[in-house]
Amino acid sequence: MKAAAFDFCRAESLEQVLEELSSAAGEARIIAGGQSLVAMMAMRLARPEKLIDINHVGALAGIDDGDGMVTIKACTRQATALQSAIITREVPMLAAALPYVGHIQTRNRGTIGGSIAHGDPTAEILLAATALGARVTLASIGGVRSLAVADFALGAMETAAREDECLTEVVFPKPPRELALSAAVDEISPRAGDYAVIGAAAEIGLDAEGRCRHARLASSGAAPVPVLASPVAQALAGSRLEDTEIDEAVRLLDPLLDPESDVQASAAYRRRVAPGMLARVIKRARDQARNPTT
Amino acid sequence: MKQKITLTLNGARRSAEVEPRLSLVDFLRDQLGLTGTHIGCEHGVCGACSVLFDDDPIRACLMFAVQADGHAITTVEGLREEDGSLGILQDSFWETHALQCGYCTPGMLIAGQALLARNPDPSDEEIREAIAGNLCRCTGYVQIVDAIRLAGARMRQMPPATDREAGDD
Numbered sequence: 001m002k003a004a005a006f007d008f009c010r011a012e013s014l015e016q017v018l019e020e021l022s023s024a025a026g027e028a029r030i031i032a033g034g035q036s037l038v039a040m041m042a043m044r045l046a047r048p049e050k051l052i053d054i055n056h057v058g059a060l061a062g063i064d065d066g067d068g069m070v071t072i073k074a075c076t077r078q079a080t081a082l083q084s085a086i087i088t089r090e091v092p093m094l095a096a097a098l099p100y101v102g103h104i105q106t107r108n109r110g111t112i113g114g115s116i117a118h119g120d121p122t123a124e125i126l127l128a129a130t131a132l133g134a135r136v137t138l139a140s141i142g143g144v145r146s147l148a149v150a151d152f153a154l155g156a157m158e159t160a161a162r163e164d165e166c167l168t169e170v171v172f173p174k175p176p177r178e179l180a181l182s183a184a185v186d187e188i189s190p191r192a193g194d195y196a197v198i199g200a201a202a203e204i205g206l207d208a209e210g211r212c213r214h215a216r217l218a219s220s221g222a223a224p225v226p227v228l229a230s231p232v233a234q235a236l237a238g239s240r241l242e243d244t245e246i247d248e249a250v251r252l253l254d255p256l257l258d259p260e261s262d263v264q265a266s267a268a269y270r271r272r273v274a275p276g277m278l279a280r281v282i283k284r285a286r287d288q289a290r291n292p293t294t
Numbered sequence: 295m296k297q298k299i300t301l302t303l304n305g306a307r308r309s310a311e312v313e314p315r316l317s318l319v320d321f322l323r324d325q326l327g328l329t330g331t332h333i334g335c336e337h338g339v340c341g342a343c344s345v346l347f348d349d350d351p352i353r354a355c356l357m358f359a360v361q362a363d364g365h366a367i368t369t370v371e372g373l374r375e376e377d378g379s380l381g382i383l384q385d386s387f388w389e390t391h392a393l394q395c396g397y398c399t400p401g402m403l404i405a406g407q408a409l410l411a412r413n414p415d416p417s418d419e420e421i422r423e424a425i426a427g428n429l430c431r432c433t434g435y436v437q438i439v440d441a442i443r444l445a446g447a448r449m450r451q452m453p454p455a456t457d458r459e460a461g462d463d
Contacts, residue, residue, distance in 0.1 A: 001336040001337065002315065002317070002320075002336075003315045003317070003358075004315065005313070005314070005315050006314055006315060007295070007314065008297060008314035008358070008360050010360075010361075010363070031361075034356055034357060034358075034361075035338060035353075035356055038317075038338070038355075038356045038357065038358070039337035039338045039356060042317075042336055042337050042355070043337060051314070051358075053361060055361065079350070102427070103341070103426055103427025104351060104405070104408075104423070104424060104426075104427055105341060105344055105351045105352050105353050105405070105427045106338065106352075106353065106356070106427065108347070108350040108351060108352050109347075109352050109353075109356065109357070191426075192426045193426050193427060
């Protein structure tokens with residue numbers, strides 16, 4: 001349960017990170033919060049020859065409240081995001097997801113970008129980023145590119161990042177201002193803060209007549225990556241979000257699912273529970289949007 | 295190759311040379327002899343190795359000692375009073391019988407200390423949230439919650455820190 005030997009580089013700038021990545025030719029890993037990577041190294045599931053520590057790169061930390069979007073730099077702590085007024089106001093689904101991410105001790109080290117770069121299919125930050133259509137920025141010596149999170153997360157612990165690329169920021173679009181808006185996240189897990197078996201996230205916007213004009217929905221735990229529930233959102237567009245309408249609409253999630261059995265739950269259980277979990281968060285977000293004070 | 299690090303440990307500056315692969319908790323226990331911090335699972339699940347890193351509770355098994363360079367670490371040894379007697383939270387654990395085997399206790403103390411530093415009057419729900427990342431297989435947690443609640447009440451009755459003898463730096 002001890003990590004194998006490695007070289008350690010404390011990077012002081014993004015340029016240094018990218019040069020180290022380039023010269024390491026795939027044998028180096030970036031360490032941000034390390035809350036997954038160090039455990040994997042202890043179990044020898046990961047054995048990098050070099051760690052490039054980005055915790056002291058100032059350009060990789062911070063939250064920027066921009067025009068129509070919020071940019072979270074990769075090495076921003078989860079605890080910092082959880083306490084951020086910008087995130088609470090402009091990315092309410094992420095604010096709702098963060099209390100489910102690990103525990104206080106891991107959120108104090110764990111980062112927003114690190115969680116997405118790790119690519120855990122049941123991770124709550126990846127779930128919210130998928131639902132909201134967030135984008136990641138990937139930098140290398142050769143240049144910078146932007147990818148939708150849905151195109152970045154390819155499978156369990158599998159992403160589109162190249163070996164010479166560093167995920168530098170996650171960009172979340174802001175929700176429409178003119179609607180009564182609320183977000184909800186929930187999950188089933190063996191204990192509070194543990195990995196989710198099944199999770200779901202919903203952001204709902206209602207117009208003055210109480211009709212659904214905005215729905216961002218996603219489900220996790222029943223496919224290799226979080227599933228964007230677009231057909232469910234389309235079925236609910238313009239509806240008053242009565243319980244029966246929601247229960248009917250979430251059945252459209254089923255064809256998108258591709259669950260596998262593991263030690264936590266069978267594939268059949270995951271397929272059965274995922275739509276119900278999605279219905280639960282839609283109803284909760286709807287109730288909060290109807291009564292913002294409660 | 296060993297790297298030199300300098301950190302503030304329980305208020306005192308310390309320098310050391312460490313292999314990059316050395317975890318922070320192994321550094322504290324094996325290299326510095328501070329065995330108060332316990333090692334449970336060694337992969338971030340149990341919370342026994344919790345320490346304060348720049349005043350925030352973290353898991354010392356999920357950091358390498360080399361990453362602590364330039365930072366401040368507080369271990370359970372740092373929670374005692376200056377005369378060596380038990381700190382308020384430690385004494386409250388004793389008072390309410392909040393430990394049996396004692397394995398989780400250092401981590402519970404660190405989690406409780408971090409909570410009370412930010413929130414002197416936490417609800418039971420907030421106390422449970424604060425120790426949710428720390429496993430205890432003996433007590434059933436009830437007396438640990440009692441201890442942290444009691445320590446909060448005792449700390450709130452303390453005179454402000456300015457009335458106490460100022461520490462020297």
